Amino acid sequence: MEEGFEKFRQYLCEKGLKSTRQRKIILKAFLKSTSHLSTEDLYLSLRKKYPGIGYATVYRTLKLFAECGIAEEQNFGDGQTRFEPSHQENHHDHLVCTACHSIIEFENPQIEKLQEEVAANHGFTTTHHRLELYGLCHKCSS
Amino acid sequence: MEEGFEKFRQYLCEKGLKSTRQRKIILKAFLKSTSHLSTEDLYLSLRKKYPGIGYATVYRTLKLFAECGIAEEQNFGDGQTRFEPSHQENHHDHLVCTACHSIIEFENPQIEKLQEEVAANHGFTTTHHRLELYGLCHKCSS
């Protein structure tokens, strides 16, 4: 969280970008979130308190967050790109309920390791991956 | 392949849909393919031999294929949905080169098994999943 602010400040500095009122507002709201936000989600929630902020700015800013590594981009097949704050170094993947759209996060080092092996066996150097398990959550399957 | 034709015929029958000239043409071209085709890919290649076929029809037909299980839908993050013929029962996942966009397919029962375990541990019943490893292929990393 605190780390996110610092990382972003650093990134803006490196790239010669500016720290603006809007970027601060969006960053604060984003880092506070614990879910997987679409641009629209964030835009609508900000709009209540800060009516002046433009849709395009939210798009641009979330993309900046992803570029500088404080946001992870997700795509659960509903047609909207979603973002979540990067939880420091530990990567996670997702279980997605196709009924209630709830999302469960999990970490599985064994799977990650096997993925690396697969890649290596094919002479591949991986930069990132995406693993999503779709189905019915406990609640929805009963 | 032959199996694909039969499965589609069956599906149309069940749903009270009709077997049309266009559906036959599209199905034949699709099942012959060995790559991951976007609607546009398929439309453009068909258009040479069959100029009359409409873009919307290709969209509609590929969706039908996915519904009846003879096509798998893929999404490698380039903004276009892609389809590939379902290779009977053996599921595979993908290595995607972010430089040359080549795709390598792999099967890994160990990973699949671990995925099921993860799901079960969370009370999840999975219907399908998506696993993609992104990075540089052998050729592009040298």
Place this chain on the structure above:
DNA sequence: CCTATATTGATAATCATTTTCATGTGGAGG
């Protein structure tokens, strides 16, 4: 304070996909 440069918000433009709708066609039942 001034200035060069980046940023913003409104709007238009893109791009993939879906819908609409008038016209055409497959195939069940005569």
Place this chain on the structure above:
DNA sequence: CCTCCACATGAAAATGATTATCAATATAGG
């Protein structure tokens, strides 16, 4: 073979998410 009609088609318009444009504005360094 015909007829009929639900389903299918193709062209074009509509949609929805995202991106580009551009005039006005704000930031940061000197």
